[in-house]
Amino acid sequence: MIIVIQCTDQIGLVAAISALLAEKKMNITAMQEHVDNVEKLFFMRLEVDGATVDHSIYKDLEQILPKGALIKINPGTAKKIVVLVTKEYHCLADILIRNHFNTLSAAVQCVVGNHIVLKDICDRFDIPFHYVPFEGDAVDFENRLLNTVESYEFDYLVLAKFMRILSGGFVERFSRRIINIHHSFLPAFAGASPYRQAYERGVKLIGATAHYVTNELDEGPIIAQQIIPAGHSFTVADMVKAGQEIETAVLARALKLVFDDRVFVFKNKTVVLE
Amino acid sequence: MIIVIQCTDQIGLVAAISALLAEKKMNITAMQEHVDNVEKLFFMRLEVDGATVDHSIYKDLEQILPKGALIKINPGTAKKIVVLVTKEYHCLADILIRNHFNTLSAAVQCVVGNHIVLKDICDRFDIPFHYVPFEGDAVDFENRLLNTVESYEFDYLVLAKFMRILSGGFVERFSRRIINIHHSFLPAFAGASPYRQAYERGVKLIGATAHYVTNELDEGPIIAQQIIPAGHSFTVADMVKAGQEIETAVLARALKLVFDDRVFVFKNKTVVLE
Amino acid sequence: MIIVIQCTDQIGLVAAISALLAEKKMNITAMQEHVDNVEKLFFMRLEVDGATVDHSIYKDLEQILPKGALIKINPGTAKKIVVLVTKEYHCLADILIRNHFNTLSAAVQCVVGNHIVLKDICDRFDIPFHYVPFEGDAVDFENRLLNTVESYEFDYLVLAKFMRILSGGFVERFSRRIINIHHSFLPAFAGASPYRQAYERGVKLIGATAHYVTNELDEGPIIAQQIIPAGHSFTVADMVKAGQEIETAVLARALKLVFDDRVFVFKNKTVVLE
């Protein structure tokens, strides 16, 4: 069982929390905490031996923590996710493989594509695929997308190279529940064609960034980033190919962190407790 | 001896050049070439056994290469450089050490600082230090700077954490001869206080970029870049400290590449032949 | 079309080869060469526009190259491979995905497992799976393995976490055609249980190595290696899990290099022309 706590910092929090758990004979198997001294915020993640859990803990924590504390007690079961895709297979295939072998800490409920090409790979893993083409106008498209997505219960929406921009309304409806992979080292090269931009600028490294989606395009809290070298011999196509490897790896890592309840959001940033 | 060639590409260039050197009995000990297929440009770097050099080679190369070809024949002696600094010691100290032990492929002629704090470390290495404080207006400051700098003969001006912006006129006077280290992964966080910007944005990696200086601030051709992880626990001060290590390393690497005649510039990019 | 050449070095080789191709109006689209000055060996890889290929080139090359030169002219079609596995899915699944989407530069002919658990994932991609359990003695097992493998035509055998040691006879039969992924940064931690060994030794980085298989266990020519950090908090199980990511990436990279004819072997080393 995982307990996550986010609240304003005050002296003695660790002592109070760990004393409470000791009193309840709950066995802590892992604990990480972080204090942001600028914002005076306290973040904690606890793993507790499930057999020793006393379910009155939530109430007791509420009493000892500062007002407005965010407390989540997570039974450690797989998160439910819906994956949105366009045409590129690499991130989706990686998610499907991890899902299939139960190493994702999540269960893929369905995949929704605005192109149909990735239906076949979903079929091969017995995962429902819904084809929601971009037709009519953006509002119409998004309504159909919303209907499809909401016909499932899910914790997170994963944009696995979904190449359509979602409206503010859509994003707000699933606040802090949409995770995107952007194919650049943000904030460099936000927006369209980041590899083309990187090529024009002549950078020596290219990157990928996994982040929560907010109303501002490519401006949401960053969860994970990574880079690889890109020498002068790289064409745009070479960058795209090389970039796919890093996009896959960064998204996989970010999803695992989020699904394992290791990512906390405050202001426009994340704290990642590993 | 090093020969570098940059020209429009055409079929048979490698054959023609290597045949010419073979005919002249010049012994090639290393050769790298690159063709930019988009711009149809050819880049080559040759190391030739000095004992076998036939000095008529320049003329002969001119004859077989396309019009407008850039040919440089470099005896392999140390470049002459002038280093501009402000207050931070890390890049300068690293340059002084490499200079002192002859591993920089360059000879530091003097150091010029707009603060005086780094005079001591220059004295310790018997390198002239000139104090050119920022007083009066920018024009006046730059004139004094120019006078000081130009009292030396030099191939390159190295901005080793020089925190003043140079005017377009100054930059053009030393076109492609000024190298700067910027403390971010450009084009992210150009301009002032990049670590502060990186902190606010909540990035997971911070970087450093060595580039040629052009009229557009932090927009010149990139020579080398590198990054290091910066977790949520990093304050701005932590980023500054961690960043200094990478700034030092990236600038050292870029200088070595430039001084060894491995860097070619075209459009706003570099080709680096290693 | 790809041409690879490996021979003793002599002055003028590049000139002679490029002149020959120019004479035959064969259009070189990419060229990399390397000279090992210690062993006096010359390595070259050429990509030639297929439409311009003159097939008498092989003979002509033979005439201008030193005796004993190795020349391979490769039409650029996919290599044929057979994959050997045991129980772990990560490398195999990655290969199957890349094979399915035609980005492997190879075509998987079949998968052979000494356990049956990975049959299902092969079925999902319509790839034949052969179950060859380890029963009887090692000789018997290897005979059955050999029969199965040799019922296919193939260029390379890929050991994708195949946890059985092959005999010298088996290895020699497919000399320089067997590629293995070892879950350590060789030569550290050769042999069994490398993560356990790494844990005991308290290393701060763990790695993976893709190499050609030779008679000496984990001693063959190295094709690619990579590492990831492994802090004091890593248990052996954590190392295994983290290691799987890097094993997958390193094997994928090594296979792509080999299948694209970029890897040359000499002594117990490789030259990789990218």
Add this chain to the structure above:
Amino acid sequence: MIIVIQCTDQIGLVAAISALLAEKKMNITAMQEHVDNVEKLFFMRLEVDGATVDHSIYKDLEQILPKGALIKINPGTAKKIVVLVTKEYHCLADILIRNHFNTLSAAVQCVVGNHIVLKDICDRFDIPFHYVPFEGDAVDFENRLLNTVESYEFDYLVLAKFMRILSGGFVERFSRRIINIHHSFLPAFAGASPYRQAYERGVKLIGATAHYVTNELDEGPIIAQQIIPAGHSFTVADMVKAGQEIETAVLARALKLVFDDRVFVFKNKTVVLE
């Protein structure tokens, strides 16, 4: 002020320690802990606001911690170090620079060299240099070395590319107080000429390892490691040159960690609390 604790683990340690400090109104500004679940060991590092320190804390900690607990209370002043060198300048120069600008968390007392070449650089930084040549036999040499070293008070001996092997007796005299930089990714290529060994083996990455010195050559607890790529074009000399950069960086990082009391040793491993 820094408090470090190492003891057998038991439930409630964090609660007890943090309650004790809260009771004494000591303000914790940073806290990291680690539990090794295999060895049942507890490690903790606390930074406490110096103004709030109650010096009875040591005794109080002794009372609440398990028997045999290791408690160190460190005023945060610079460690005293003696540096041993041979001929290579890179690690020493880096240490001298950091020492000079007070970023090492240590104060260099003197440098001892078995060659004299590095005297000049020490002179330039006003650091005493003692020349102790290897003459006579190993016992005689080590006696003279010991006399020189012990004429200073110091916390740590730093072997900054000191190319002589120290006897078991010498090492034991300064148990866990000698730090060495080895120019390979240990345990690969222990012993002499690691770059030569790496070259022969054809590895694709080379590394450096900072470790405590024990009686077994290159077998002591590892503090920090790092690697860099080394392609087929690297000669042994290229590896040496590239390796020097990484040796410098790894030793600097390890020293900073040790001097900031972040490194704990148990069995033959380290825990590094950052």
